[in-house]
Every structure is written in C-alpha cells, then in structure tokens.
Amino acid sequence: MDAIVNNPVLTDKDARPTQAQAEDAVRTLLRWIGDDVGREGLMDTPMRVAKAYKELFSGYDQDAEEALGRTFEEVAGYDDIVLIKDIPFFSHCEHHMVPIIGKAHVAYLPDGKVVGLSKIARVVDIFGRRLQTQETMTAQVAHAIDETLRPRGVAVMIEAEHMCMAMRGIQKQGSTTITTTFTGTFKSDPHEQVRFMTLIRG
Template sequence: MDAIVKKFEDIAVAATQPEVERPSQAEVEAAVRTLLLWIGENPQREGLLETPERVAKAYTEMFSGYGRDPADELGRTFEEVAGFDDLVIEKDITFHSHCEHHMVPIIGKAHIGYLPDGKVVGLSKLARVVDIFAQRLQTQEAMTAQIAGAIQDVLNPLGVAVIIEAEHMCMAMRGIRKQGATTITSTFTGAFRDSPEEQVRFMTLLRAGGRG
C-alpha cells in the first residue's frame, strides 16, 4: 500500500501546475486573431469580430479545473451510514476534456467504485472530481490515475476502482480519422488492486442493468 500511496503522491505533484504569469485578456484575444489569420480567415469579417472574446470566455469555462482542488470536494464525508461498509459505485459520469497533444475534445464516461472505511462521500462529489480533472489538458491515462489517486488520498478507503471510456477527437477529426473508436483505461488501488475477485465484482455490478 505504501508504494501505491507514493505513486499517487508523485502523480499529484506532477499534476500541480507552477504559478505562471497569465496573459491579459487583450493578449489572449490577440492570439486568437493570429490563429484566425494563420488558417486563412479574416478576423475583421462580421461573423468573427467577437470570436476572440468568445473563445477566451469559453476557455475560462472549459479549463476551469486548473483553479479547483479535488480535496475541497471530497473533504466533507458522512460516517452515519447505518453500518454500510460495502462497495459504492457511481457509473456513467459523462465528461468533456481536451487532449493535451492537439487541444481537441475527449468525450466520454467515467465509472467509479470505492470500498468505504467507515465514511462515505456525497455522490455528486465524485462527479465533481471527474470534472475537475477533465477540465484540464489531459491524456486519458493520466486522468484515470489522477481521479483514483485523489479519492484514495483524501477518503483513504479500502480501495478505489476507476474506469474511463472515451472517444478522442484527435483520432476522429485528424490523422487516422476513425470515428467511433473508444479507448478504455482503468486504475485500481487497495483491495481492487490486490484482489481479482473485487475487480470482477466491480465489473459485474457495472454491467448490471446495462449502461446509459
């Protein structure tokens, strides 16, 4: 378990962004105009006059994860759970992220399970943790590990299971251009990592009732 905790500490450090001086709103809008010129557009035509401002506003929303800490969402837990100590699963958590290589969308679903150790967290908090990591430039592999690591570090459950299924627009829109290809990644900690039976139980419960 110590090795697992150390692994996720390393991931957390790697995901922490150093303080940098952010460009001004005017500089961001100027950069968008430069990109419009580079692709052969005219930033002065009517339909594009407000595009730089709109892009800056959209980026503020789509990449808001950099200014949020998953520990803030997971910090409030509940211990009065009538003796419940079995597997908790939240599946089909939809998200939109962006590939850090091409800055195009990643669209998918996350499935999370954990084995409580005396306390549980509100289900909406798990979805918020997904959003925090999704609203950053990402690789799917890193995002999967970051979600599991945050839950493990803050809740300290007996184990965490995270599976992500996603379509990458960098494959659908450019390069190989294969629409509909899905990438699946998983991370298991604690009891899920050490016990194949717990992994099987998690997967079986995920399949129960089908997926939305």
C-alpha cells in the first residue's frame, strides 16, 4: 500500500486553469451536446457548474492524514475493535465522471491511541470528493488510517452503486459493488475479518 498516492500534486505544466477557462470548457461541452449556450436557462450554467465542481471535488485540496489530526491516548486500556459503519458518501467515476453513491464501513484495532470518530468519516469524504475507482478509494481510506494511527489493523468495506453502470452502457440499475481492504491483524487473522463482517451485518 506504500504506492498509494494520498494527495496528487499538480506540476507547473499541469497548473489549474482559471475560473474563466473552466466556464469556457463547460460552454464547449454544452455546444458539443447540441444545446444553445445563449438561451436563458443556460446563461449562468457554466458558472454554476464550475462552482459545483469546486465543491464536489474539494478532496484534491485536502490531506486525509492531516484531517485525522489529534489522537487520544487516554483510552482506559481499550484495545478492541472500533467500527464506524454506514458512512454515506458520494464520489465520481474517473472513467466517465458520473456519480458513485454508497456507504463505507471502517474499523481499526487501537494500539494505545484512538482518533475522534468524526475524523474517520471525514477521511471517507476527502477521498470520495475526487475522481475515483472504488477499489482505489477503499485502499486509500485504509492506508491513511494505517499511516496516521499505526493501529494493529484496519478494515474497510465500501458498498456503492455506480451510475456509469446504471445510466449508460449496460444500464443495470440497483446493482451494488463491494470492495474490502484489510491491514495488520485484520489481514492475518480470519477471525477478525469475520468479526468485522458480523458487526456490519448484525
């Protein structure tokens, strides 16, 4: 998992276009699909799309390991599983830039320290708000927690529906994709994997 990129950095030659250039790109797409960019309903669309993209893909401007922030060592000896399940998220497929909608289940086995529960959900959001494949996102969430907390193990399961399957191509609405990543004790001990799955389904 060492090869996983937490926060891709743009080089000078790949520097971000301006807001005006982004809006021009939206106008180009609108013309390409056959609509009239001058009609009333589309007058402000380029501006709105650029603004929406800035929000939808805000994960590129955030660092997941930094977001995990402060850890706590006063845990009264607690060393069992910490599970946050059913974390809702949305993302966008990097192949077609259409939505991925789902939920994440994230667990870790503390090794002397814990992190605020909301921080785990924040990590899911950060990676979700980037162009993704579900497989990569699953590994990225696990890697960020593993690197920051150094727990005895991390388990991540993501369940999601991909609009690139539902809205285009094969057009199979309602199908769900499940991906998992395990590190440390969760990876080496099948019993811990079973406990993780049981707690999610239970």
